[in-house]
Amino acid sequence: MSTRDLLIDPCWQGHDLGQPLPDSTHAVSVALPRWSDVIAYEENDPACRNQLRAVYPRFGFHPLVAELALKALRHVNAPADSKAWPYPTGAAAKAAREHCLRCQPNAQASIEVVNGLHCLITDSTASPSAKAFWQHAGLGASSRQAAIALGHEASPAQSAGDQARGRIQERLAAIYGCPQGQISLHPSGMAALHSALNLVSALHPGRPTLQVGFPYVDVLKLPQVVFAGAELLTDSSPEAVAASLDRLNPAAVVVELPSNPLLQCVDLITVAELAHQRGIPVIADDTIGSGLNIDALPFSDLVFSSLTKSFAGRGDVLAGTLVVSPSSPWRGTFCTGSSVAPSGLGDADAICLEEASRDVHARIPRLNAHCSALVARLRRHPAVKQVLHPDRCPTFQALMRSGAGHGCLLSFELHGGTPKAQRVYDALAVSKGPSLGTHFTLCCPYVLLAHYEELDWAASCGVPSHLLRVSVGLEDPDQLWQRFERALAA
Incomplete structure (x- = not known):
């Protein structure tokens, strides 16, 4: 799969900018090894962007998808300002087209089949909506599907x-x-959420959703942009949740277990009780916590997860799952509806995911243990102001399975704010880029990547822009700590 072993030879220095993480044609992360690279990436600096050999697939076109999109534009002799958006099925492309025309009724958006993939062709008016749908819904063609379509x-x-x-x-x-x-099974975690939102929208047409707790950006944006809207509630007290439920009467309540990057869970048990009393289903995202560590099904009606992360563990396949709770009163309706999603998980991606996840029962406990070891050491280091980790979250503890751990993710804040965080990030000898759950450690200034245009808002929610997020891998814990110690001394 990879010619570069990121456990012992991470992408952490300036000359590694743009390298795929892992060293694979289908990598879903990319090296942004210096703080200045992250800023340049967010500022769309061509000197940075032109060096990227990979990109997180929903945030941009993988090079193979971009090649196919260009071929589609040439195939239809499209005007210069047109864009092409490859989808694996006609249903997914149609959903994207319908979204574009809802947003811009007078726009031009057509679907052309090119090399077996369904390409949405949009004019300049429709393209911003097409881009939003591509990012938030996660239904686009994968790099493997593009490679097959191109004959590679x-x-x-x-x-x-x-x-x-x-x-x-x-x-x-x-x-x-x-x-x-x-x-x-779905082509991404967000596609799994898209399916869940379709199910609750059919149950309660026209209603928005209510998200409780600090959100992962696209989990909130998908219902806001593509469905009937969404409201965010950062006050998760029972009184605030009950008042919002009564006022909004949402189609569903959405929670993340735990949240990203604060790594805390809202009181799911109480939230679920309040929602179910009012006939409102609960959708939970257990991507970070992992279904091996926590059990949200007794309190949630639908649980979705990005299988790209800890389940696969390799960082070179995009996939998601949606699980219908056996105890949900809407179980029959949801099980029937989930079989008609716009797109399922493609053959090539399924084969890769099956191979990658064979060791999941052995790998995730090791990731849990390695992360906990790093948490303990960071908490004792004088340069560290605070460490965020689910081990001190009562709700996470209440949902934990017997003998389970707390996942592979931590966040930490340094004394000295942004200047210190910059120095530590630049000096840290681990791979640096977005995503999580890989067998190799990944670090990123998550808030800059996810909320660059709304840093003041994030800070008002208690999420500082200089927070460093770490997905801990399978490196020897002592050797990994030595790398962190050296960086913390910077």
């Missing part, structure tokens, strides 16, 4: 894809302790 890779047999999807569902059913028929 062979297409696997559908039977092999079916077998892989079946094994993944079996694996997830064992993790979640529910029937396999209540688990659906």
Whole structure:
């Protein structure tokens, strides 16, 4: 898969800018090794952007997807200001087109089949809406699908894809302790949320959703931009939640377990009780916590997760899952509806995911332990102001499975604010870029990457821009700590 072993040879220095993480054609992360690289990336500096050999797939076009999009534009002889957006199915492309025309009724948006993929062709009026849908809904063609369409890779047999999807569902059913028929697979975690929002929108048409707790940006943006709206409630007290439920009467309540990057959980048990008393379903995101560590199904009606992260662990495949709770009063309706999502997980991606996740039961406990070891050491270091980790979250503790851990993610803040964070980040000898859950450690100034245009708002929510987020990998814990010690001395 990779010619560079990121456990011992991480992408952390200036000359590593733009390297794919991992060293794979289908990497979903990219090296931004210096603080200045992160700023340049956010400022769309061509000197930075032109060096990127990979990108998180929803935030931009993978080079192979970009190649196919260009081919689609040439195929239809589109005007110079047009854009092409490749999708794996006609249903996904149609959903994107419908969103564009809802936002801009007079725009031009058509669908053309190019090399077996369905390409939405948009004019300059429709393209901003098409870009938003691409990012938030997570339904776009994967790099493997683009590679096959371009003839760069062979297409696997559908039977092999079916077998892989079946094994993944079996694996997830064992993790979640529910029937396999209540688990659906999707091309990304956000696509799984898109499916969940379709289900609750059919149940309660025209209603917005209510998100409780500091949000991952796209979990909030997807219902806001593509569906009937969403309201964010950062005060998760029972009184505030009850008042918001009564006032908004939402289609669903959305929670993240735990939140990103604060790594705290709202009181899911109380929130679920308040919502269910009012006939409102609960959607939970357990991507960071992991279904191996926590069990949200007794209190949630729908649980979605990005399988790209800890489940796969390699960082070179995009996928998601949606699990219908066996105890949900809407179980029958949701199970039926989840089978008609705009797009499922493609054959090539399913085969890769099945192979990558074979060691998930052994790997995630190791990631848990390595992260906890680093947390303990960081908390004792005089340069560290605070460490954020779910081990001190009562709700996370209440949801934990027997013998489980707290996940692979931590965030920490340094005394000295941004200047100190810059020095430590630049000196830290681990791979640096977005995403999490990889077998190699990843660090990033998460707030800059996720909330660059709203840093003051994030700070008002108690999330400082100089916070460093770390996804801890499988490196030897003592050797990893030596790298952190050297950086903290910077």
